[in-house]
Amino acid sequence: xxxxxxxxxxxxxxxxxxxxxxxxxxxxxxxxxxxxxxxxxxxxxxxxxxxxxxxxxxxxxxxxxxxxxxxxxxxxxxxxxxxxxxxxxxxxxxxxxxxxxxxxxxxxxxxxxxxxxxxxxxxxxxxxxxxxxxxxxxxxxxxxxxxxxxxxxxxxxxxxxxxxxxxxxxxxxxxxxxxxxxxxxxxxxxxxxxxxxxxxxxxxxxxxxxxxxxxxxxxxxxxxxxxxxxxxxxxxxxxxxxxxxxxxxxxxxxxxxxxxxxxxxxxxxxxxxxxxxxxxxxxxxx
Amino acid sequence: xxxxxxxxxxxxxxxxxxxxxxxxxxxxxxxxxxxxxxxxxxxxxxxxxxxxxxxxxxxxxxxxxxxxxxxxxxxxxxxxxxxxxxxxxxxxxxxxxxxxxxxxxxxxxxxxxxxxxxxxxxxxxxxxxxxxxxxxxxxxxxxxxxxxxxxxxxxxxxxxxxxxxxxxxxxxxxxxxxxxxxxxxxxxxxxxxxxxxxxxxxxxxxxxxxxxxxxxxxxxxxxxxx
Numbered sequence: 001x002x003x004x005x006x007x008x009x010x011x012x013x014x015x016x017x018x019x020x021x022x023x024x025x026x027x028x029x030x031x032x033x034x035x036x037x038x039x040x041x042x043x044x045x046x047x048x049x050x051x052x053x054x055x056x057x058x059x060x061x062x063x064x065x066x067x068x069x070x071x072x073x074x075x076x077x078x079x080x081x082x083x084x085x086x087x088x089x090x091x092x093x094x095x096x097x098x099x100x101x102x103x104x105x106x107x108x109x110x111x112x113x114x115x116x117x118x119x120x121x122x123x124x125x126x127x128x129x130x131x132x133x134x135x136x137x138x139x140x141x142x143x144x145x146x147x148x149x150x151x152x153x154x155x156x157x158x159x160x161x162x163x164x165x166x167x168x169x170x171x172x173x174x175x176x177x178x179x180x181x182x183x184x185x186x187x188x189x190x191x192x193x194x195x196x197x198x199x200x201x202x203x204x205x206x207x208x209x210x211x212x213x214x215x216x217x218x219x220x221x222x223x224x225x226x227x228x229x230x231x232x233x234x235x236x237x238x239x240x241x242x243x244x245x246x247x248x249x250x251x252x253x254x255x256x257x258x259x260x261x262x263x264x265x266x267x268x269x270x271x272x273x274x275x276x277x278x279x280x281x282x283x284x285x286x
Numbered sequence: 287x288x289x290x291x292x293x294x295x296x297x298x299x300x301x302x303x304x305x306x307x308x309x310x311x312x313x314x315x316x317x318x319x320x321x322x323x324x325x326x327x328x329x330x331x332x333x334x335x336x337x338x339x340x341x342x343x344x345x346x347x348x349x350x351x352x353x354x355x356x357x358x359x360x361x362x363x364x365x366x367x368x369x370x371x372x373x374x375x376x377x378x379x380x381x382x383x384x385x386x387x388x389x390x391x392x393x394x395x396x397x398x399x400x401x402x403x404x405x406x407x408x409x410x411x412x413x414x415x416x417x418x419x420x421x422x423x424x425x426x427x428x429x430x431x432x433x434x435x436x437x438x439x440x441x442x443x444x445x446x447x448x449x450x451x452x453x454x455x456x457x458x459x460x461x462x463x464x465x466x467x468x469x470x471x472x473x474x475x476x477x478x479x480x481x482x483x484x485x486x487x488x489x490x491x492x493x494x495x496x497x498x499x500x501x502x503x504x505x506x507x508x509x510x511x512x
Contacts, residue, residue: 254353255416262340
């Protein structure tokens with residue numbers, strides 16, 4: 001019941017947005033369960049998408065929805081040394097505009113002169129608007145259901161569910177980061193000579209029992225990049241950055257840092273590879 | 287052993303790129319002030335890795351040196367950094383590089399203990415660094431082989447990035463030539479499969495470990511062949 005209410009909220013927001021401005025939204029808000037169901041129906045042969053029957057069955061009860069609920073409260077609460085809410089944070093579509101913001105990141109921000117991915121931007125706002133210090137746990141702790149960053153990420157990302165990935169690519173710096181992200185994706189290196197394509201170059205392959213999504217299959221890839229997701233094996237909601245860190249670790253590359261150019265460039269490229277496909281937010285994974 | 291040479295070559299190559307990007311630095315060389323639009327995508331990627339504080343480059347790597355050394359590409363990695371299959375020329379160059387790097391064992395190749403080999407083929411431990419570091423002092427690194435190959439369908443689920451190696455020795459035999467071939471593939475697969483996704487294990491596993499894994503593949507008593 002509570003979950004229904006939670007879901008109804010973004011729907012209302014999306015519809016409100018349409019009615020009010022008629023701004024050319026690529027697509028409107030959809031329940032993540034419906035988005036995933038359509039992906040499954042459209043791709044009956046995808047072993048990656050169909051690897052687990054339980055995945056779709058559990059979607060309506062996705063534990064990430066509770067984390068989003070916590071994030072909603074945090075977003076509007078006045079907190080931090082400046083006793084401010086995050087309502088004036090600009091994720092690229094104007095202060096406080098959350099619908100569709102997540103799927104258009106990373107983007108270039110005039111105020112910092114940088115291309116920023118979602119998490120980098122969120123943390124920037126928490127520091128600038130709310131006054132948190134880099135060492136404060138509110139911004140320093142990035143992983144786990146209990147962290148502010150994951151709760152806020154899940155709530156804000158959810159406002160883009162069903163909308164098409166369309167990371168900004170107009171500004172020259174956005175284009176540069178995207179192109180560098182593609183180079184990083186195919187750059188072989190580290191102790192075991194891997195690049196990202198070593199494991200995400202083909203459809204239907206497995207690393208042990210894990211089915212691998214193919215980067216050039218945009219319908220597989222849209223689910224692949226749809227984080228935050230409740231990761232059942234970890235019993236926690238995880239972020240895009242957490243996934244990249246995990247893959248870099250398995251690749252035997254150097255450890256990758258959050259809020260870094262490498263992280264942003266990789267996210268720019270991987271969201272780009274899902275361009276035009278609807279995001280499943282929040283998703284649920286094995 | 288070959289690692290040192292290749293790392294040195296990589297460092298030299300990176301120095302060239304660093305020089306080339308030198309002019310792209312607007313004022314000072316803080317990451318914020320660099321004009322990223324003045325670099326090629328490749329230059330920017332190298333800049334991001336080595337100059338932008340994106341990676342924990344100062345960590346020690348298990349193979350010696352630092353994570354920074356590890357991230358420097360050797361010639362073979364560089365040659366294989368593209369999308370899709372290598373063209374004929376690249377394939378030829380990569381095969382030649384791989385042959386030059388490969389160190390053949392002296393004398394006849396003996397098989398080790400297939401049970402130890404099985405353990406090593408299933409172990410995914412080793413060489414991971416970053417938020418969590420594998421400690422080779424407490425546990426030896428494994429081969430990750432089952433991440434990518436099915437050896438024994440009876441065992442836990444195995445990967446499919448590479449071809450199935452089920453019944454490998456039973457179908458191919460266990461001649462000295464066969465042992466030489468398998469040793470070459472495990473040590474440096476690019477001698478036969480240029481730019482394959484498989485790691486070069488010479489330097490990652492020691493010769494004894496390789497002999498155990500070879501026994502797992504070739505010994506008639508191994509479950510792979512039964």
